[in-house]
Amino acid sequence: MSEDIQQWYGMSDQAILIQLGKYIHDVRLSKNKTQQEIANAAGVNRTTLVQFENGKGANLLTFIQILRALDQLHLLQHFQHKVELSPLKLAELEQKLRKRARNNTSNNNNNPSTW
8 A cells, every 4th residue: 555545544533534624624725715605605504614624523415515615526536436347247248138129929929810
């Protein structure tokens, strides 16, 4: 593991919350937005934003709302689960796909011929 990743594993939950709060604070300032502006855009109380920036914790929904207000939702792309199939499994699934249509013969048996 790289040093940066090991640093996160060595941190307590509270220390991680503080780092997230610092990130939100720095991004907000770089965008020259006040706490009230971001809180209004996120639909949260300014006190909630202050607590988050100070590492006092918040729920995941609040974090997402704040990220959205700061145009930082792209950070969540790392959480997107991508299913990767092996070439053998992919070939197996392609074999199961229908190649052509055929007549439904069960309907023809219900109506006997009058000949």
